[in-house]
Amino acid sequence: MKIDCIIIDDEKLARDLLLEFLEPFTEIEVVAECAKGKDAVAKIDELQPKLIFLDVQMPGMDGFDVLEAITHKPYVIFTTAYDQYAIQAFDKNAIDYILKPLDEERFKLAIKRATSRIRADKSNVEELIMSMKSTEDDSKYSSHLFVQKSEKLFNLEVKDIMHLEASGDYTVLTTKDDQYLSSSGIGKLEEKLNPDQFIRIHRSTIINLNYLKEIEKHFNGGLIVKMQNAKSFPVSRTYAKEIRKKVV
Known part of the structure; x- marks a missing residue:
């Protein structure tokens, strides 16, 4: 120097x-x-x-x-x-x-x-x-989202979202205590989520790894993820490799 x-x-x-x-x-x-x-x-x-x-x-x-x-x-x-x-x-x-x-x-x-x-x-x-x-x-990922419930918009902390599910042109966001509806498609929301925390397991499903309880292997080689709220989701072959990257 x-x-x-x-x-x-x-x-x-x-x-x-x-x-x-x-x-x-x-x-x-x-x-x-x-x-x-x-x-x-x-x-x-x-x-x-x-x-x-x-x-x-x-x-x-x-x-x-x-x-x-x-x-x-x-x-x-x-x-x-x-x-x-x-x-x-x-x-x-x-x-x-x-x-x-x-x-x-x-x-x-x-x-x-x-x-x-x-x-x-x-x-x-x-x-x-x-x-x-x-x-x-980090700032390019959202820490809060405004989501709809009834006729109101709620300021939802992203870290509290357990999983997101596509529903037509909308997306259902589930927390430990409630569900909310976003008018954004799941692909659009994925861009706002930190991939270190949120992972897409299906074209219609994104999960928060912090709420992932276990991964179950099926006899046909498929994977099922089980969340802490007892909800289960199949992992499509397209996204299975992302899950397997997390296996140590």
Whole structure:
């Protein structure tokens, strides 16, 4: 993982020393150097580096002014001759605060902290993205359906549906306590149901695996599923393979 960075210091000798100290760290790439705070703001927002080395006291805008002015928010290692700004620096969520004259061993420690922090945050972001993707995938399946009973529409939780049966152009949805009628065909409803939970066993039947009690094999090789509410359904040959996938 390449970490691009910008060095910001009004002293050329200080910038050169940072470049020298950074040479062994091939994962860090210096993409710009700035001697003034105003230039630093423009470069940070233009190049959006992961990391910046930032001096505190500079003519015009100081280091804290730079952090206030930028839109992009990089990781920050302060490099300064003044120790009195350390608390303020860490309030800005700085990774480290190195005092001048720079010590190479102390610098190596700061780099180690920075790379560890950046990698950890990258990993957390990737996990978050994966979690969001998983949520997005799940969201394409309905958690609730509006179904009819008498002259009313009920908000039915999908997880409570034990099985669905086609009835002409309609579908009968059965829960532990009641039955409801949907004006949608069973094929249309199947698209709204999570296949990890609901499985089609016949062109006219879908069952909720959470309410499946047992599967019975017939002498002719056919299968019968028995639900927890004592209802039984034949499994057609077309869909039998889906049931057999669940057998371990």
